[in-house]
Amino acid sequence: MPELPEVETVRDGLARHVTGRVVTGVEVLRDYSVRRHEGGPESFRGQLVGQRVGAAVRRGKYLWLLLSQEPAHASVRSPLPDGAAPAGDHVTALMAHLGMSGQLLVRSGTAAVDKVPHLRVRLELSALPGEPGTPRTLDFVDQRTFGHLSVTDLAPTPDDGPGGWGSALAEIPEPAAHIARDLLDPALRRDDLARAIRRRRTGIKRALLDQRLVSGVGNIYADEALWRAGLHYARPTDTLRLAEAHRVLDAAEEVMREALAQGGTSFDELYVNVNGQSGYFSRSLAVYGREGEACTRCGALVRRDEFMNRSSYTCPVCQKVPRNARW
Ligand SMILES: [Zn+2]
Secondary structure, eight states, X not given: OOOHHHXXXXXXXXXXXXXXXXXXXXXESOGXXXXXXXXXXXXXXXXXXXEEEEEEEEETTEEEEEEEEOOTTOOOOOOOTTOOOOTTOOEEEEEEEOTTTEEEEEEESXXXXXXSTTEEEEEEEOOOTTOOSOOXXXXXXXXXXXXXXXXXXXXXXXXXXXXXXXXXXXXXXXXXXXXXXXXTOTTOOHHHHHHHHHHOOSBHHHHHXXXXXXXXXXXXXXXXXXXXXXXXXXXXXXXOOHHHHHHXXXXXXXXXXXXXXXXTTSSOTTOOOOOTTSOTTGGGOSSTTOTTSBOTTTOOBOEEEEETTEEEEEOTTTSOOOTTOOO
């Protein structure tokens, strides 16, 4: 499942290759992939064709493209530097949820739709003014079909900060309005978050995975962060010292930044890709997926527990089971 660093890599690719283009055509090859769009596939198409793509924005694992209506007789209009729409335009968003296996692929030219395995939705995009070569396509490819696309309205952010990374616009798609800021977000109030975690009466891993508290920390990075911080996943949050809460948040940010640094360089110029579980970061993981292997810090054997219907990996020495553990 794509986690924050993978989604950020996709956002960055979209910002570079899609921003500024006008949607000239939409093909929905599988209606199920637009099931969250109110009004169905026809409405989805109607709300996309003629829209100019602005900034690519991300909060946690939520990703969206800002859209504004291209005037009918537009002469050449360059996108604003940060990809925002000019003031006064009605701005909507194309939200992409990648699910387990979703990919967004930007291509130059058009591969026939029946030549692209698991292609669910295709957007045809205009060339940029003065750009040589053929127009682009943005393909949503999704083998397991857990992902989906929808066009939605925006709502003001509750804290008046930017909706997410990638645009200064203080609005967020309505379906993501309940999602907390993530650890890479400059507008995150880190100290408020650490205190909010300590007020919870739960285990630290459950708190890290709660998207209403902090977004974008998935199962893999939660386990890695807890190992780095030397805390067991069942540690009661209300027994954490403030410094410990900060330690685990710092560790989570650090591990995601490292993953991002590794993922950001391995993509072809015109190929924006998320590749599910075969993560490029896997070689750097200290505990996740390493059951029975030696902890790189102390040599004890990494153990795997069933937890929240998933696996949790810990070092039994570096991450002692706490008293009053909250499973
Ligand atoms: Zn250890």
